[in-house]
Each structure stands twice: as structure tokens, then as C-alpha cells.
Amino acid sequence: MRILVFGRVGQLGSALAELLPGHHEVTFLDQPEVDLSQSENVSNLIAEYAPALVINAAAYTAVDKAETExxxxxxxxxxxxxxxxxxxxxxxxxxxxxxxDYVFDGSASVPYTEDAVVAPASVYGRTKLAGEQAVARETDHHIIFRTAWLYSHIGHNFLKTMLRVASEGKPLRVVDDQIGSPTFAWDLGIASVAAVDALEEGREDVYGIFHATNSGLTSWYGFAQKIFEVAGIDTVDLSPIPTESYPTPAPRPAYSVLDCDRLYRVLKVEMPDWQDALARCIARL
Ligand SMILES: NC(=O)c1ccc[n+]([C@@H]2O[C@H](COP(=O)([O-])OP(=O)(O)OC[C@H]3O[C@@H](n4cnc5c(N)ncnc54)[C@H](OP(=O)(O)O)[C@@H]3O)[C@@H](O)[C@H]2O)c1
Known part of the structure; x- marks a missing residue:
């Protein structure tokens, strides 16, 4: 299949670059070839490459900075x-x-299904929701994967920040009252490949929104604890704090666990447990 992917250098893009090729003919576009803040270039590029499938792995992901941009x-x-x-x-x-997951306000106490009510609390969440809605409005032939707490051995993320701060010997205070599912970008890449395969088979039942995170849940503090345990680091001064002690420009949902049942039912993708995923990721550092 001839595939055009926007964004190779990010966490997800790097996973797709490793997982997609095989029998596909894949072209990745990044800055400076494409600047997605100038959307008028997009249709020319799609016309030029004439793909059978487009994947958008690029995004503005600076959650706090988005409040001022x-x-x-x-x-x-x-x-x-x-x-x-x-x-x-x-x-x-x-x-x-x-x-x-930031399209949700975090007031739930059971996992969000794909049709749960959206109410983003941050600029980033509102722009991502506007993107979802625009994609759905423009074409029925879309698949949207909502993911959460993405990390990888490549790129900037919570895992890398924890390891860096620990190596500097600084004490760490990490929020313990926001609950979600850390997700290894490679596992999202594997789910994406399943979607590509289904599209290549011509399946018509695979369109729409899928929730796709690693299974299980924890807090950012629980995630940090597990990172140090798996990495074999036992010298960190780590303690839990409430969200109110770590104010950020963009509010985060208190609870953003996603129900990934449709991903299993339709694409037969069973997302691995987040702790298993973390061990696989740390082994690649
Ligand atoms: N990271 C998370 O925790 C998280 C959580 C939930 C959902 N998501 C979603 O998952 C998807 C993948 O996220 P990710 O973590 O892989 O993102 P990422 O690592 O931040 O990578 C973002 C990609 O977008 C590109 N990009 C940003 N601005 C661009 C522009 N103006 N023109 C062209 N390319 C641009 C970046 O290229 P440059 O580096 O060259 O700018 C990079 O390739 C995104 O849709 C994101 O919203 C992420």
C-alpha cells in the first residue's frame, strides 16, 4: 500500500517508521518539507504523493504552551x-x-467509551477535539485513535524527564491524584498497523473513533515509582503530591482512563498491560 505519513520524528512517527514499512511503500514528511501550521500546503502534498492512505502522526503537543499559543x-x-x-x-x-484523552474533562470514575461526552478543559484538548470533529465532518473514511500518556524511548516525555531528574539527584514530587493509562508509542504503532491491514483488506467496519491505550491504570506518581523500579534505581527521593501543589498553565483531567473494548472487538488488538509495556520500553533505552 502506498502510504503518506505526516510526522516521522515524534514518538508515534518513530514507531510507525519502524513498524510500517514491510510490504508498504511509505513516505514520511516532516518540517521543513511540510509546516502544518500552513494547512494550505497539505492538499498539494497529498496530490503530489498520490497515496492510497494518509496517516497524520504530527500534532502540536506542548500542552501548557498551547495556553498562550x-x-x-x-x-x-x-x-x-x-x-x-x-x-x-x-x-x-x-x-x-x-x-x-484530554478531550474529556476527567470527572468520570469509569473508563470513557468512544461515545462518552467530550468536554476538554485545556486549549490543547479543545484544539484536538476540533481536529477530530473536522476530520469526521470532512470524510466518513477516517479512523481516529484516541490515546493517552504517550511515552517512548525516543522523544521528550515523562519517562525521560523522571530518569533525567533522578540522575541529577534532585528530590521528586509527583502528582498522585490524576489517574490514567501510560501508553508506549510502539503499542499504539502496532494498533495502527492493524488498522492499516484492515483498510488494505477493504474492511468497511473499521471507520470511526477507537480508544487505544495500554491496559491498566495508575497515577503519575505510580508511573514514576514503576519507572525507577524497572530501571533499577533505588536512590530517588520520590514522594506523592496532590495536583493543587503542582499548578500548571493547562488543567489536566483527574481521571482519563479510556475503554479500549472497540479496539479489541473490531481490530482484534489487545493492548498490553502498561507495566509490561514500560519494561519493553526501558529495555530499548
Ligand atoms: N504525547 C502524549 O502524551 C499524547 C497523549 C495523548 C495523545 N497524543 C497524540 O498522539 C499523537 C502523537 O503524539 P506524539 O507524542 O508522537 O507527538 P510528538 O512526539 O510531540 O511529535 C509531534 C510530531 O508533530 C510534528 N509537528 C509539530 N508541529 C508541526 C508543524 N507545524 N508542522 C509539521 N510537523 C509538526 C513534530 O515535528 P517537529 O519535532 O519537527 O516539530 C513531530 O513529528 C498526536 O496526535 C498527539 O496529540 C499524545
Whole structure:
């Protein structure tokens, strides 16, 4: 299959670069070839590469910075995916796109299903929701994976930050009252490959939103504890704090566990437990 992927250098893009090739003919586009804040270039690029499938692994992901750069975040997270979806619809090709648990307000106490009520509390969450809605409006032939707490051995993320701060010997105070599912970008990549395979088979039942996170749940503090345990680091001064002791420009959902049942039912992808995923990721550092 001829596939055009926007964004290779990020966490998910790096996973796709390793997992997708095989029998596919894949082209990855990054800056400076494409600047997704200028969405008018998108349709020309899709016309030029004439793919049978477009995947958008790129996004504006600086959650706190988005509070002061709402227009830039909206251009990359909503206008560019809208342009991709419009172009895909005209060319009759499907689009795989990614979104976030931050489309939810975090007031639930059971896992969010794909059709749960969305109410993002941050600029980032609102721009990602606008992107989802634009993609769905422009083409029925879309797959949107909502994921959460993404990390990898490549790129910037919570895992890397914990290991760096620990190596500096500084005490660590980590939030213990936000609950979610840490997700290894490679496992999201594997779910994405299952979607590509299903599209290649011509399946019509695979469109729409899928929740895709590693299974199980923890807090950021629990995630940090497990990181140090798996990495064999027992010298860290680590303690739990409430969210109110660590104010951030963008509010985070208190609870953002996603129900991934549709992913299993439709694509037969069973997402591994987050602790198993963390061990596989740390082994690659
Ligand atoms: N990270 C998380 O915790 C998390 C959680 C839930 C959902 N998600 C979603 O999952 C998807 C993948 O996230 P990720 O963690 O892999 O992201 P990431 O590591 O931050 O990578 C983002 C990618 O987008 C590219 N990009 C950003 N601005 C661009 C622009 N103006 N023009 C072209 N490319 C641009 C980056 O390229 P440069 O480096 O060159 O800028 C990079 O390739 C995204 O849709 C994200 O919203 C992420």
C-alpha cells in the first residue's frame, strides 16, 4: 500500500517508521518539507504523493504552551487535519488520525467509551477535539485513535524527564491524584498497523473513533515509582503530591482512563498491560 505519513520524528512517527514499512511503500514528511501550521500546503502534498492512505502522526503537543499559543495549536491540530481529510475525501482515500484523552474533562470514575461526552478543559484538548470533529465532518473514511500518556524511548516525555531528574539527584514530587493509562508509542504503532491491514483488506467496519491505550491504570506518581523500579534505581527521593501543589498553565483531567473494548472487538488488538509495556520500553533505552 502506498502510504503518506505526516510526522516521522515524534514518538508515534518513530514507531510507525519502524513498524510500517514491510510490504508498504511509505513516505514520511516532516518540517521543513511540510509546516502544518500552513494547512494550505497539505492538499498539494497529498496530490503530489498520490497515496492510497494518509496517516497524520504530527500534532502540536506542548500542552501548557498551547495556553498562550492557541492559534498555532489550532492551526496544527485542527486546520491541518481538516485539510488532510478534505483532500482524502476528494481523492477517495482513508485517513488515520490521532487524538487524546484530554478531550474529556476527567470527572468520570469509569473508563470513557468512544461515545462518552467530550468536554476538554485545556486549549490543547479543545484544539484536538476540533481536529477530530473536522476530520469526521470532512470524510466518513477516517479512523481516529484516541490515546493517552504517550511515552517512548525516543522523544521528550515523562519517562525521560523522571530518569533525567533522578540522575541529577534532585528530590521528586509527583502528582498522585490524576489517574490514567501510560501508553508506549510502539503499542499504539502496532494498533495502527492493524488498522492499516484492515483498510488494505477493504474492511468497511473499521471507520470511526477507537480508544487505544495500554491496559491498566495508575497515577503519575505510580508511573514514576514503576519507572525507577524497572530501571533499577533505588536512590530517588520520590514522594506523592496532590495536583493543587503542582499548578500548571493547562488543567489536566483527574481521571482519563479510556475503554479500549472497540479496539479489541473490531481490530482484534489487545493492548498490553502498561507495566509490561514500560519494561519493553526501558529495555530499548
Ligand atoms: N504525547 C502524549 O502524551 C499524547 C497523549 C495523548 C495523545 N497524543 C497524540 O498522539 C499523537 C502523537 O503524539 P506524539 O507524542 O508522537 O507527538 P510528538 O512526539 O510531540 O511529535 C509531534 C510530531 O508533530 C510534528 N509537528 C509539530 N508541529 C508541526 C508543524 N507545524 N508542522 C509539521 N510537523 C509538526 C513534530 O515535528 P517537529 O519535532 O519537527 O516539530 C513531530 O513529528 C498526536 O496526535 C498527539 O496529540 C499524545
Amino acid at each position: 492557541p492559534q498555532l495549536a489550532h492551526s496544527v491540530n485542527a486546520d491541518a487535519p481538516a485539510a488532510m481529510a478534505r483532500s482524502c475525501q476528494i481523492r477517495g482515500v482513508p485517513l488515520i488520525h490521532y487524538s487524546t
